[in-house]
Amino acid sequence: MNKDLKLNIGITLWTLTSKEIRRFMRIWVQTLVPPAVTMTLYFVIFGSLIGPRIGEMDGFDYVQFMIPGLIMMSVITGSYANVVSSFYSVKFQKSIEELLISPMPNWVILLGFILGGVTRGILVGIIVFIVSLFFYPEFQIANIGLTITVLLLTSVLFALMGFINAVFADSFDDISVIPTFVLTPLIYLGGVFYSINILPDFWRSISMANPMLYVVNTFREGMLGISDVSISFSLSMIVLFIFLFSSFSLYLLHKGIGIRE
């Protein structure tokens, strides 16, 4: 009897992950097309029209300088948005009961949602990179290993943040507050469009407190080979926060906060 009752964890994880991927692929017009359209507009306006007037930034053409920042912006938004909206939806529709009644361990539930978010984040990143090649075809990635590492770690980190946001959310307003009023300003001021070297000392010091600056610059180091911050410090901080956020997410699931009565 016990042999028959052994749960195949691999199948449960794949089932949840593929369900998450199916979900965002089913609504691709809402999930995959908007970043391509928005980033095309950024490249047209800031890259092709205004970029040549700005000249170089840290020794690179402005459009080339922007590419890593815009990819990272899309990855952050995509992975965060996927998990926050999907997990809140299953809470809202009560289909979370399917997961809670099933024998799936909490870590599989968390990992399934995170992998869904990471997949969307990376897919969106690839789409934006392809779009960027129309505006700067000669772009070459400086360090492919670092680029992929940062891409993966960043999408995991922001998928986890989306998960925590969804656990505490009680309404659809709650899942848009943090992306609109916290993430977006921090990303815009986190070195996507400029190097902090052009800022006065005071604002440069203030910018150093912005966590997005480290993510964007580490990715830029991977793609272009330049950065305003220490790469080892940035990677350590990303890994540390992944550890902290995953532990906190598992604690929330274990205690049933926001999901069990």
Next chain:
Amino acid sequence: MSEFALQIDNLKKTYKGGTIALKGISLKVKQGDFYALLGPNGAGKSSTIGIIGTLVTKTSGQVKIFDIDTDKDVATAKLLLGVVSQEINFSQFEKVIDIVTTQAGFYGIKKSLAKPKVETMLRRLGLWDKRNDQARTLSGGYKRRLMIAKALIHEPKLLILDEPTAGVDIELRREMWDFLKEINANGTTIILTTHYLEEAEQLCKNIGIIDHGEIVVDTSMKDLLRKLDVQGFVLDLEEPLDNEPKIDGYNLRLDDPLTLVTSVNKDKSINKLFNELNKIGIKVKSMRNESNRLEELFIETIKNKHE
């Protein structure tokens, strides 16, 4: 395999804000049983089911499913359990077939193995023709069937249904009864909560009544119904009457000129009543129970508890 499908011991639940839902209930349901858990709204039925299915966190107490303590090995316990919740709890935007296949995957069943199981289950519940429909387009009755298909896809040994026939039409209710009787006959232990007391009387072998977070009755359906002292009958007459007749030992009331209502103690014979009516020239065309017997008992039990 354990003698008991479910054992609950001293289960307590206090919600945030101080509402006490369960005051320490204990319950044993034998393997193969068809058990009715009844109670008025807010009595603690859904809290009990929620705790068994781990949707609700218990305050204290113990739950064992086929001897497996849910605190010690919840995954194995859950493999033996299927729950049909009161509210619709699937993604409304997915296809019927995907919902059931995904549910099988959540229980670790490979897609290749799940496929034939899903087809059998959907055919059995009359959902096969709607397998490619989005769940949100289904009618209420079909949504209920889908809930049952989901709960049964991993072939649980214990199935708990929280008001499965609420809001479904009579025909579908009868179909569901037949289906539940069949899977119970095939060995699945079933626990049912319902507001349709007729449903419990028709289906269940044993019954528990919960009120204000306490089990006030836990017995066999037969024993419970045996306790009924008085039974009401409605007699449809062949010819109209102006006044109710007087017959010693029987309390008769005329609802309308062609309908006579009586309450008969269990030590009195209904045949004797017919004879007496016959003697005074009153002919009875047909007879039916005044109301559901279990309903009377239920109301009586709850009322006595409050007094």
